[in-house]
Amino acid sequence: MRFHSPSIQYFHAVRRTGSIRAAARLLNVASSAVSRQILKLEQEVGSPLFERTARGLTLTTVGEMLARHVMNVLQDLDRFRSDVASLSGAWHGTISIACIESLTESVLPDLIASHRSRNRRVSFTTEVMGSSDVLEALRRGEADIGIAIALIHPPDLRQVALKRFRLGALVAREHPLARRKTVTLEQCLAFPIIQALPELSIYHLLQPLIAQRSETPEPAIQANSIDLMRELAARGVGVAFQTQLGIIRLSRDAQLVFLPLDNAGSPVWSDLGIYVRAERTLPAVTDSFLQELVRELGERERRENAAYAQVV
Amino acid sequence: MRFHSPSIQYFHAVRRTGSIRAAARLLNVASSAVSRQILKLEQEVGSPLFERTARGLTLTTVGEMLARHVMNVLQDLDRFRSDVASLSGAWHGTISIACIESLTESVLPDLIASHRSRNRRVSFTTEVMGSSDVLEALRRGEADIGIAIALIHPPDLRQVALKRFRLGALVAREHPLARRKTVTLEQCLAFPIIQALPELSIYHLLQPLIAQRSETPEPAIQANSIDLMRELAARGVGVAFQTQLGIIRLSRDAQLVFLPLDNAGSPVWSDLGIYVRAERTLPAVTDSFLQELVRELGERERRENAAYAQVV
DNA sequence: CAGGTTGCTGCCGTTTCGGCAACAGCTATA
DNA sequence: TATAGCTGTTGCCGAAACGGCAGCAACCTG
Structure with a gap:
């Protein structure tokens, strides 16, 4: 199921690796092929997409715009694939989560275990990092769902929920x-x-x-x-x-x-935000897990704050 | 600037026309080429996308899913193109509006005239239709912005504003x-x-x-x-x-x-909703007009309701 | 200066794509 | 019921695009 131009995928690989030859290695093709696709792309857009340095390639302003478009396309393709597969029943896919360390002790393992016991087909990738890295991982498309301390509201991400x-x-x-x-x-x-x-x-x-x-x-x-x-x-x-x-x-x-x-x-409150890339529609399976996550965190927020209301 | 597979565009044309030969005429290619691209697409997806009848082609369930993806891709490509063009200054493009008749007397002509006086480069396409047709036009990607009476809230459209x-x-x-x-x-x-x-x-x-x-x-x-x-x-x-x-x-x-x-x-209230396709990011120029529209309607809502509050 | 990297470019074989013509299946009309 | 017109599909073949190989100049690093 690869019905998008190779140029799209090549551009994406070059953007991620920052180098044509590295992208070629990643894609198992010759570097010349990648180079040509990038050149063709730049000709069609009518503007250079990368700045060439001796060390590799860096995105220009137009390049960043195209990167955004390409990410939208590839992520939506993922969603389409996932939705089609879940329609035919034989689904297998991955939900990728980037979160801060606070979640690893109880919330996330509980939720994942519960979800896995109901649906073995869905696999998970979780990566623990700092709050700003969580947001950055979402922007780069390396994670589907992000959980971070809500300090500032980033415009390119959608804050699905805010729990304190x-x-x-x-x-x-x-x-x-x-x-x-x-x-x-x-x-x-x-x-x-x-x-x-x-x-x-x-x-x-x-x-x-x-x-x-x-x-x-x-x-x-x-x-x-x-x-x-x-x-x-x-x-x-x-x-x-x-x-x-x-x-x-x-x-x-x-x-x-x-x-x-x-x-x-x-x-003193600590605001926990659940984030998703704004320009994106999640696969149905990922979205349902997201709903579970929001509900669970809401439940804990209610329970814990009620408990300490008693204490005070 | 056509860096997407021909299969994508061919599929889109076939979906709109409901016929391979009609799509071929629209695209200025041979019908066999279109037919082959559709067949290849179906092979890659692993499922038929159309049901063949003697009258033409109808989307299957999987076909509708792909249609959604393709529309997301093409609309986002439009946004990319528009944003790149507006970056280089020489912008020209079209904002497409579907609305009910109530808007034609004052709101829309005033707004468009005002916008055109400030920016001659942006052109407009406005189509007047019934409320349900407005929503349908948005779904089919035939309009960027829709204004309709808000009766039910459709899940695949985003209600930008609601004015009564x-x-x-x-x-x-x-x-x-x-x-x-x-x-x-x-x-x-x-x-x-x-x-x-x-x-x-x-x-x-x-x-x-x-x-x-x-x-x-x-x-x-x-x-x-x-x-x-x-x-x-x-x-x-x-x-x-x-x-x-x-x-x-x-x-x-x-x-x-x-x-x-x-x-x-x-x-007795009449709720006017402003709608946009949910799975979509508008071009910067379109979005700024949308903001003007919302502000203008909000202004009229405030002014008119205040006037009649005096009367009552 | 030497050895590594980078991106780019002829050359050439392979793959893909598109056009033409013919085919089978269906519908509407006479 | 026969015919004309529509539909999508399929060989065949030329053209275009793609990818791999080898070699190029430019740059950084030690």
């Missing part, structure tokens, strides 16, 4: 703060803290609050792994900060205690 | 009702009425109200032209019913009087 979870401190059971119901940032800063590096979204959520204070605390540890921060907190090294979402099971094990954070009397 | 205007009675200046500020349906039915045929959306707005009454009135005249109904009302033949939107200038000429309709004490 409380940000809180994570301490070991023996920690002096562990008996409290909620904590303030000031109370936490009296102890060694495990700070997130700027590549984690938590950094950008907490930094404005910390910057308001006159004295900036010296962090005991800086890390870029949610999991590592969690394990460090469990060993009593210090106070970690996390979204409430990622630590459900751990707090059930009572190794760790999650303390919702209060700032000037009001909760 | 008052439905009212239209009578000559000498008509006994002409001195009233508002009228009820009962008051109108005491006189000969000019009734819309089912192909006009007004019929579907008024029919439920009329059906509630025990005695169904005998209409003096039935018509399917907004303009004709307006002229008849001006000649004192009877009471016509129209959306307030279409008759601004006429009521200024004081040939006709527009009387907002009240039903059981509350106004």
Whole structure:
């Protein structure tokens, strides 16, 4: 099922690899063939699509426009293929998800396992990365569904849903703060803290609050792994900060205690956005999984916020 | 700039014409070439795309899926072309509008004239039709922007905006009702009425109200032209019913009087929806005109409803 | 300067595409 | 019922497009 011009696919490969010869290797054709297709394309568009450097090729403005079109075409072709296949029953395909680390502990494995138990034909590709990388992966067409901290609203992506979870401190059971119901940032800063590096979204959520204070605390540890921060907190090294979402099971094990954070009397929220490329229609199977994801996150948002409403 | 497989374009032509030979004539190629491309396409998809009858070809289910994909591809190609051309400055293109008759009296000519005075390069194609035909024209890709009475919300179209205007009675200046500020349906039915045929959306707005009454009135005249109904009302033949939107200038000429309709004490609304094909990104130029249209209609909605709020 | 990379271009065999003419199947009309 | 006109399909063949090979100049790297 390859009824689109080779030039389309060649252009796409060249754009991704940034090199004609690399694209040729990827496509298992001669580099001359790729080169000619690109030249023909540029002639038809009437404008150069790449800037040639000694190192390879870079997109021009027109090239980026064409890249957008080509991505729309190829993604919609994917959707068509998937929908046709699911019509004939013998479906097999892949749902590709890019998300931040908070989801890996419970939300995503639960959902995928549940979906797989109902439909073995659908396979999944999940990649964990930072929030801005999630959005970039969607733009590049490397992921179908993206879950990231919602800081700014990107215009080329569609925000399918926005769920807010409380940000809180994570301490070991023996920690002096562990008996409290909620904590303030000031109370936490009296102890060694495990700070997130700027590549984690938590950094950008907490930094404005910390910057308001006159004295900036010296962090005991800086890390870029949610999991590592969690394990460090469990060993009593210090106070970690996390979204409430990622630590459900751990707090059930009572190794760790999650303390919702209060700032000037009001909760600190972490907004989780679910994103999809705007100029795109998802395959029916992917869309139904997306609906499940939104529903599940909505359910957890409701449940967890209700639980802490009781506490407060 | 034709970098898509001929099979794509051939399929599109065959779908539109419903015949291979007609498509061949349209494309200026031999019918055998078209036939072969369709056969090749069916082989690649692995399923027949058309049902062959002696009269021509009809889409199968898979064929309709491919038609959707092909339309997405071609419309997005259009957008790409338009955006590239507008980048280089020398732009010329067409904005295609399908709308109901109510718009032709003032809204659309004003907007198009205003837009043309600012940008001569953009040309327009406007086609007047019934509400359901407007939606169908969008689905078939024959129009970029559609304006229709919003009765049901079609899932494959995106409702860009929804504006509500008052439905009212239209009578000559000498008509006994002409001195009233508002009228009820009962008051109108005491006189000969000019009734819309089912192909006009007004019929579907008024029919439920009329059906509630025990005695169904005998209409003096039935018509399917907004303009004709307006002229008849001006000649004192009877009471016509129209959306307030279409008759601004006429009521200024004081040939006709527009009387907002009240039903059981509350106004009768006519919802005007602006539609675009959902699986599509509009060219920048088309999109900017769409924004103007939405703003203009919003302005009229605000102004007219405010005017009649004073009256009531 | 040498060895690697890059994109580009004749040359040539293979594949694909399109046009012509003929075929079978169907419908409408006389 | 026969005929004329329409439909899509299929050999045949020339033309165009495509892809592979080898060699070119230009550039970066060590």
